[in-house]
Structures are given as C-alpha cells and as structure tokens.
Amino acid sequence: MIQQLAINSNTYHGFSLEDAVRGSSQAGFWQIELAAVRSHTAHILPEMSRSERHEIKKLLDAYRMKCIGIGAHSNVMTEEGRENLLASIDLTIEFGCRYLITATGDAHDDADVIEDERVLAQHLIPIIEKCEKHQKVLVLETHGNNYATGMSLKKLAQALDHRFKINYDTANVVFYGNILPYEDLEASVDKVEFMHLKDKLGAPQEWNFPAIGDGEIDFSRIFQTLKKADYKGPISVEIEFTPQGPESLEEVNESVQRSFSYLSSILA
Numbered sequence: 298m299i300q301q302l303a304i305n306s307n308t309y310h311g312f313s314l315e316d317a318v319r320g321s322s323q324a325g326f327w328q329i330e331l332a333a334v335r336s337h338t339a340h341i342l343p344e345m346s347r348s349e350r351h352e353i354k355k356l357l358d359a360y361r362m363k364c365i366g367i368g369a370h371s372n373v374m375t376e377e378g379r380e381n382l383l384a385s386i387d388l389t390i391e392f393g394c395r396y397l398i399t400a401t402g403d404a405h406d407d408a409d410v411i412e413d414e415r416v417l418a419q420h421l422i423p424i425i426e427k428c429e430k431h432q433k434v435l436v437l438e439t440h441g442n443n444y445a446t447g448m449s450l451k452k453l454a455q456a457l458d459h460r461f462k463i464n465y466d467t468a469n470v471v472f473y474g475n476i477l478p479y480e481d482l483e484a485s486v487d488k489v490e491f492m493h494l495k496d497k498l499g500a501p502q503e504w505n506f507p508a509i510g511d512g513e514i515d516f517s518r519i520f521q522t523l524k525k526a527d528y529k530g531p532i533s534v535e536i537e538f539t540p541q542g543p544e545s546l547e548e549v550n551e552s553v554q555r556s557f558s559y560l561s562s563i564l565a
Contacts, residue, residue: 298520298532299564303328303365305493305535307338308553312546314340315356320550322360325557329362330398330533333369333385337405341367343384350391365531366396366491370438372403373420374411382424389433396491396531397424397433398464400440407441418457425460436464436491445474447485454488462490466535467514468497468506475501479518486526494519494560495535506537508552510559517563534560 304326309317317340321329332338341353357364369385371378382399389397401417402409411417428435437450444450447470450463463485467478496512498505509516536552543549
C-alpha cells in the first residue's frame with residue numbers, strides 16, 4: 298500500500314506550494330493532493346491564470362510529483378461553494394487527477410445544520426454530473442457538523458444511488474464525530490475511495506493532529522481494514538498540528554519525514 302501514499306499540501310498551511318512539493322519529495326512522497334481552499338490553504342485555485350497553473354505543472358514535473366486530487370473544500374449549501382466546486386473540476390481535468398475532494402459544509406467552524414437532506418442532494422447533483430461527464434470522482438470527507446462519520450456518508454451515498462464516494466479522514470471522525478475510526482471504517486470501507494490519513498492526540502475536540510505515528514490512532518489496525526477490503530484508492534497524509542501551528546518550515550518537513558518513515562516501517 299505504500300504505492301498509494303500521497304501528501305496533502307494542506308500539511309504545509311502557511312507555506313508555499315514549492316515548500317510543500319520540495320519538502321514532501323525529499324521525505325519520499327511522489328504523489329500530492331493539491332489544497333485549493335480559498336479561505337485556508339490556497340495552493341491552487343480555479344481563478345489562477347494560465348501562466349500560474351503552468352508554473353505549478355512545471356514545479357510538479359521538476360520534482361516528479363503526481364497530482365492525485367484537488368482538495369477544494371466548499372460549502373455545498375451555498376451558491377458560491379457550488380460554483381467553486383464546479384470550477385475546481387476543471388482543475389482535475391487540467392492536472393490529470395481523478396478526485397475532487399470536499400466536505401458538505403465550511404472548511405472550518407462548520408456550524409450549519411442540514412435539516413433537509415433532499416436539498417443537499419439537489420445541490421450535489423450538478424457537481425456529480427459534471428464529474429461523471431469527465432470521468433472524475435467526487436469524494437465527500439468525514440468532516441464537520443453533519444457528516445462526521447463514514448456511516449453517515451454511506452447513508453447519504455445510498456440516497457444518491459452511490460454516485461459519490463467517501464473520503465475517510467481517520468482523525469476527523471474523532472474530532473467531529475466523537476468516535477474512534479475502527480468499527481466505523483470497517484462498516485463504510487466498501488464506499489471509501491479516498492483516505493485522509495491523519496493522527497490525533499488529546500481529547501476528542503482538542504485540535505491536535507501530529508505526525509503520523511506520534512498520536513493515538515492505531516494505524517496498523519486501519520491498514521488491516523484497508524487490506525481486507527482490498528482498498529486501492531489514494532492514502533493522503535495530512536498533518537494539521539495544533540492551533541498555534543508549526544514553529545517553522547523545518548518542523549513541518551521533519552514531521553512529514555517522520556510520517557513517511559513510520560508508514561514505510563509498518564507497510565513494509
């Protein structure tokens with residue numbers, strides 16, 4: 298499964314995409330999920346000029362880094378969020394990646410309550426249809442106030458004839474869903490096609506997401522579930538540190554290197 302590993306460039310929040318590509322490449326990663334969150338980590342955005350997008354392609358080529366997805370977290374309950382997702386599909390086409398990643402609500406401080414799931418479904422359909430037209434896959438993340446677990450997203454997928462897949466975030470189900478990921482992943486893994494591999498320390502609602510292997514999540518158990526299910530999708534490593542953030546780029550690079558070394562050891 299080591300061939301499925303990628304780095305989520307959101308790990309380098311506050312730093313440049315060049316920092317992210319260089320640091321993760323030196324750590325051993327060869328695939329990347331490009332963060333496209335305007336309000337948080339905007340390493341790439343749909344409105345970037347052709348020249349800016351060309352420079353990103355040159356950067357990836359220089360480090361032999363393959364883009365495997367566009368992380369365009371947007372609130373699908375707003376018109377602005379839906380327009381951003383539709384435009385971000387064009388990025389998946391241009392960068393030759395298969396996955397568009399989002400949650401249903403805001404990227405941070407998601408407090409909205411979705412009372413009528415039929416409205417959400419109506420909002421998702423145009424995004425799903427454009428993805429299908431271009432042979433792309435929409436994956437919804439275990440995240441936020443409404444769909445914090447794999448099982449909740451699996452039920453939503455059933456209501457939409459399984460036309461989207463799940464992006465399972467191993468730490469978000471703890472932080473947002475107040476559950477451990479093990480049984481929930483086992484129950485929903487058949488609909489999972491993208492993973493955010495994230496570790497967790499402290500109380501459930503404590504924002505503390507360290508290097509992989511430095512927290513409390515049993516990743517050997519996670520990988521046992523994935524192997525049993527013959528999971529073939531990307532496994533995108535994400536480190537979000539604490540609310541204070543990392544002290545330096547060096548700290549981020551060290552955490553990325555430590556994560557890759559740890560994963561190499563348990564996947565060998």
